[in-house]
Amino acid sequence: xxANKDNVISLLxxxxxxxxxxxxxxxxxxxAPDRAxxxxxxxxxxxxxMLQVLPIIFLLTIVIEALVPKELIVKGLGExxxxxxxxxxxxLGSISAGPVYAAFPLTKMLHKKGASIANVVVILSAWAVIxxxxxxxxxxxxxxxxxxxxxxxxxxxxxxxxxxxxxxxRPSDLPIxxxxxxVVINPNTCIGCEVCLDSTAxxxxxxxxxxxxxxxxxxxxxxxxxxxxxxxxxxxxIHLPEIPSHRVPKIDMPDQxxxxx
Numbered sequence: 173x174x175a176n177k178d179n180v181i182s183l184l185x186x187x188x189x190x191x192x193x194x195x196x197x198x199x200x201x202x203x204a205p206d207r208a209x210x211x212x213x214x215x216x217x218x219x220x221x222m223l224q225v226l227p228i229i230f231l232l233t234i235v236i237e238a239l240v241p242k243e244l245i246v247k248g249l250g251e252x253x254x255x256x257x258x259x260x261x262x263x264l265g266s267i268s269a270g271p272v273y274a275a276f277p278l279t280k281m282l283h284k285k286g287a288s289i290a291n292v293v294v295i296l297s298a299w300a301v302i303x304x305x306x307x308x309x310x311x312x313x314x315x316x317x318x319x320x321x322x323x324x325x326x327x328x329x330x331x332x333x334x335x336x337x338x339x340x341x342r343p344s345d346l347p348i349x350x351x352x353x354x355v356v357i358n359p360n361t362c363i364g365c366e367v368c369l370d371s372t373a374x375x376x377x378x379x380x381x382x383x384x385x386x387x388x389x390x391x392x393x394x395x396x397x398x399x400x401x402x403x404x405x406x407x408x409x410i411h412l413p414e415i416p417s418h419r420v421p422k423i424d425m426p427d428q429x430x431x432x433x
Contacts, residue, residue: 246286265298290338368401
């Protein structure tokens with residue numbers, strides 16, 4: 173009985189926002205039915221829009237995650253990408269299409285694969301306020317000079333905000349969990365100390381001064397060696413799934429280690 177009660181409480185906490193919105197609609201229906209109809213009509217409009225946009229964004233996210241190497245994202249949008257990373261992030265946000273909420277799953281995936289927080293901020297901000305179609309309409313209705321000056325001031329503000337957020341917000345502050353079935357090394361957290369190479373040199377390689385997993389561990393010995401590296405890591409950049417090493421079967425597979433010069 174207590175377990176069922178705990179499950180109900182956990183479910184309510186998990187969906188508390190949906191519960192609050194539903195209660196607000198119920199109160200509005202009782203107090204002001206006309207307002208409730210208007211609110212429901214607006215909500216339905218945005219729901220239809222989301223159903224049209226989000227499946228495409230999720231598909232694009234899956235394609236990028238599967239086909240774009242992590243090393244490429246780290247190099248182009250990572251912590252050490254510098255001003256060129258800002259420029260690339262600005263371009264990606266500016267050529268985007270769709271409402272800004274469509275950018276959240278895409279930028280979450282980019283951050284998971286190595287994009288810095290600062291560049292995530294640039295993409296989101298550019299997506300929201302300086303998309304190319306928006307600029308074209310702005311020039312048409314308010315004039316080219318207005319559009320150019322606003323674009324310049326907005327870009328300066330975006331870069332400043334991105335720089336500050338990159339300094340204040342840590343990767344660990346974001347709700348991005350490591351996958352349950354795979355070992356993950358967070359490139360944003362990694363400081364390139366090479367401590368992890370002491371016991372797992374055949375599983376981890378240094379690329380652009382960041383530890384990168386060359387393949388997933390096979391068998392209990394490799395799981396244990398990665399667990400030791402995870403415990404030694406001074407910034408806890410190596411995340412292991414909650415699977416006891418004695419339950420991982422030994423599988424013979426060809427060596428997939430990245431060859432580094």
